[in-house]
Amino acid sequence: MKLAFQCHHNYSDGFVLDANFQLAQTMTVITGPSGSGKTTILMALAGLLADTARQQIRLDDLVLADSEAGIFVPPHRRAMGIAFQNQRLFPHLTAGQNLRYGLKRRDGQSAISPEKVEERLGIAGFESRRVGSLSGGQQQRVALGRAIVGARKLMLLDEPLAHVELELRANLAEFLVDFVRQSGIPAIVVTHDEDLAGRLGGGRLVIDRGYVGS
Amino acid sequence: MGKGELDAIALSLQVAALAVVLLAGPGIAVAWLLARKNFYGKWLVDTLVNLPLVMPPVVTGYLLLVLFGRKGVLGGWLEQWFGLRLVFDWKGAAVAAAVVAFPLFVRATRVAIAGIDRNLEQAAATLGDSPWGVFFRITLPLSMHGIIAGSLLAFARALGEFGATIMIAGNIPGQTQTIPLFIYDRLQVPGGGAGVWTMVGISVAISALALIAGNWLDQRQQAGATGL
Numbered sequence: 001m002k003l004a005f006q007c008h009h010n011y012s013d014g015f016v017l018d019a020n021f022q023l024a025q026t027m028t029v030i031t032g033p034s035g036s037g038k039t040t041i042l043m044a045l046a047g048l049l050a051d052t053a054r055q056q057i058r059l060d061d062l063v064l065a066d067s068e069a070g071i072f073v074p075p076h077r078r079a080m081g082i083a084f085q086n087q088r089l090f091p092h093l094t095a096g097q098n099l100r101y102g103l104k105r106r107d108g109q110s111a112i113s114p115e116k117v118e119e120r121l122g123i124a125g126f127e128s129r130r131v132g133s134l135s136g137g138q139q140q141r142v143a144l145g146r147a148i149v150g151a152r153k154l155m156l157l158d159e160p161l162a163h164v165e166l167e168l169r170a171n172l173a174e175f176l177v178d179f180v181r182q183s184g185i186p187a188i189v190v191t192h193d194e195d196l197a198g199r200l201g202g203g204r205l206v207i208d209r210g211y212v213g214s
Numbered sequence: 215m216g217k218g219e220l221d222a223i224a225l226s227l228q229v230a231a232l233a234v235v236l237l238a239g240p241g242i243a244v245a246w247l248l249a250r251k252n253f254y255g256k257w258l259v260d261t262l263v264n265l266p267l268v269m270p271p272v273v274t275g276y277l278l279l280v281l282f283g284r285k286g287v288l289g290g291w292l293e294q295w296f297g298l299r300l301v302f303d304w305k306g307a308a309v310a311a312a313v314v315a316f317p318l319f320v321r322a323t324r325v326a327i328a329g330i331d332r333n334l335e336q337a338a339a340t341l342g343d344s345p346w347g348v349f350f351r352i353t354l355p356l357s358m359h360g361i362i363a364g365s366l367l368a369f370a371r372a373l374g375e376f377g378a379t380i381m382i383a384g385n386i387p388g389q390t391q392t393i394p395l396f397i398y399d400r401l402q403v404p405g406g407g408a409g410v411w412t413m414v415g416i417s418v419a420i421s422a423l424a425l426i427a428g429n430w431l432d433q434r435q436q437a438g439a440t441g442l
Contacts, residue, residue, distance in 0.1 A: 046340050075339040076347070088337040092355045105342030150341045 001026055001186040002060055007044045009053035019212040026186040027202025036207045038190040042156045046082050047075035081151025085158040087143040089131040095142045096127030102150020110149045111183035117145045120175045136163040155187040161196055173199035221388045222396035229304055229392055230372035233311035234365050237319055245323035267317040275381025278310055307383035307390050311372035318371050319364035326360020363428040370424035393417050
């Protein structure tokens with residue numbers, strides 16, 4: 001993978017994100033204090049950042065966004081799997097339907113079978129339950145599974161294990177590392193959790209008050 | 215109950231059902247537009263949509279008559295191309311009821327759509343849903359409680375439609391005479407008051423039922439059971 005990222009974004013409250021970096025590793029961990037703009041970087045990669053941002057994003061040979069050239073690939077054509085900080089599970093669907101949501105809309109073929117993902121995430125027992133009836137940890141595991149099953153080109157994981165039960169974290173971190181290595185789908189993980197960062201390994205990107213240099 | 219009563223009840227249900235079918239599609243589209251988009255002239259659309267709520271139904275009916283009459287702009291066109299005649303026809307009564315009930319449907323649906331967490335729609339987009347896909351798989355199911363509540367309200371309102379109906383469809387027993395027209399008709403005859411109580415009761419019962427069901431759906435929604 002080769003990712004070139006450049007983004008300048010002024011928030012309405014005066015905060016400025018000014019990020020310019022390149023990534024080549026399949027696993028990258030982004031760290032930095034709260035409110036430093038980590039999530040904004042993921043949103044820009046996902047295509048969910050307001051169009052007022054000046055951005056230039058290139059993933060391998062594909063230009064995802066170039067505000068000067070007027071190029072912007074919409075989120076549904078970016079083929080990414082995203083685990084949002086606040087889960088964003090679909091309340092009208094079951095856990096299993098949430099997990100498989102990205103499956104049909106892509107090529108129907110995920111890098112790993114949804115059943116396998118359910119097994120590794122420990123959610124095999126409750127696919128048919130509405131997500132509202134699950135605990136916070138279970139919900140986050142479903143959200144992570146949805147990102148993994150939906151990912152084709154890139155995975156963006158925002159504090160993916162923050163609500164997951166402590167005793168499961170080491171196991172899930174190991175699964176993530178395995179998945180990235182076996183599928184070749186790169187992952188960018190935002191986290192505060194030093195323990196998780198250590199387990200994931202890979203490259204490290206530190207952001208401080210909206211600024212990331214290369 | 216005599217044949218006259220049964221005819222009126224059956225016709226009323228038929229007219230109200232067709233009215234809801236007619237208004238649902240445009241109603242959802244307008245509700246979505248009003249809930250989600252800012253555009254030039256939005257206030258005008260908002261006003262036009264809600265106008266039938268406050269305008270005298272007879273005026274609404276007269277305007278519809280002008281529009282859909284045999285010499286009207288739309289009426290002539292419908293008759294020429296589809297052989298469809300709305301004046302003095304139960305289908306005309308359904309159009310009148312649809313227009314009058316439209317704002318009630320749009321209001322309920324608009325509130326439901328405005329209440330959806332847009333983050334969920336974004337999440338669906340990142341998983342490969344096109345804007346239409348997001349609409350049909352996320353927006354529509356998550357606003358279904360409002361759409362159903364709106365349909366029930368509109369259905370109840372359509373059942374009670376009188377002014378606009380009599381203007382465009384007339385008052386023909388067995389053809390365009392709905393429950394309210396039936397009651398009105400009977401009360402014109404001296405001593406006819408005694409015969410209308412069954413119909414009054416049925417009218418009240420159906421309306422109350424629709425409101426209760428609508429409220430129940432609303433509370434179910436507030437209790438956190440999203441979707442249906």
